[in-house]
Amino acid sequence: MAEREAEHRRIVVETPHERREVEHTEAVHHHDRSGVSGAALAAIVVGVIALAAILILFVMNQQQANDNLAAQQPSTTIVQQPAPQQPPVIVEQPAPATQPAPVIVTNSMPSGGTAPTTSGSEDASVQMAVDKRLSDDPTFSTLGITTIVLDGKVTLMGMVKTQALKSQIERAIWKIKGVKSIDNQITIG
Numbered sequence: 001m002a003e004r005e006a007e008h009r010r011i012v013v014e015t016p017h018e019r020r021e022v023e024h025t026e027a028v029h030h031h032d033r034s035g036v037s038g039a040a041l042a043a044i045v046v047g048v049i050a051l052a053a054i055l056i057l058f059v060m061n062q063q064q065a066n067d068n069l070a071a072q073q074p075s076t077t078i079v080q081q082p083a084p085q086q087p088p089v090i091v092e093q094p095a096p097a098t099q100p101a102p103v104i105v106t107n108s109m110p111s112g113g114t115a116p117t118t119s120g121s122e123d124a125s126v127q128m129a130v131d132k133r134l135s136d137d138p139t140f141s142t143l144g145i146t147t148i149v150l151d152g153k154v155t156l157m158g159m160v161k162t163q164a165l166k167s168q169i170e171r172a173i174w175k176i177k178g179v180k181s182i183d184n185q186i187t188i189g
Contacts, residue, residue, distance in 0.1 A: 123149045126178040130154055133172055140169060145186065147173075152180030159189045 009024045127149040134140045134147070143165075145158040154173055160166050166186045173182055 122178055123151065126152065126154070126176065129176045129178070130173055133176060134169075137172065139165075140172070143169075145169060152178055153183060154179050154181070155183040155185060157185045159187050161188065163188055 005027070007026050009026070011022050011024050013020055013022055127147065130147045130149060134143075134145055143158060143160055145156060145160075147157075148155045156169065156173065160169070166184065166188060169186065170182055170184050173179055
């Protein structure tokens with residue numbers, strides 16, 4: 001709101017010939033400045049300063065984040081592949097030589113009522129010869145072959161890697177005196 005007021009002034013006018021006083025009246029308009037108080041103006045200034053500070057901090061944070069991204073090295077992906085599967089190694093130890101070979105003696109008579117063709121002592125000697133042949137041979141001694149001798153029949157049990165090795169063991173056993181037959185149950189694996 002504007003307020004009108006008359007302002008009166010006395011002015012002295014001097015000219016080269018005279019000096020005189022003049023009364024001067026002037027209408028003065030005073031504007032009401034109550035629309036924006038001093039407190040409101042201070043709040044606006046504080047708000048503008050706070051907004052400027054927030055914008056500056058945001059820009060600085062963005063620059064720092066960009067610098068951190070640039071400083072990071074590209075990530076490296078390491079893919080580990082499992083080692084090729086090796087076949088298991090099976091080591092079988094032959095029975096100690098001090099252990100006597102098993103001897104199986106049966107008292108039953110074979111069909112026909114005649115006595116067995118070999119005695120228990122003959123089977124024991126064949127068993128000892130078979131065990132000695134297998135333990136003395138460097139190829140056979142590590143295989144862990146088990147043998148049973150009954151009435152001159154030698155049963156072979158165990159596992160070897162090849163058919164040739166299975167046949168080689170059988171041929172070596174045939175050369176022993178007193179072997180009448182061989183039941184070769186050795187498996188290949």
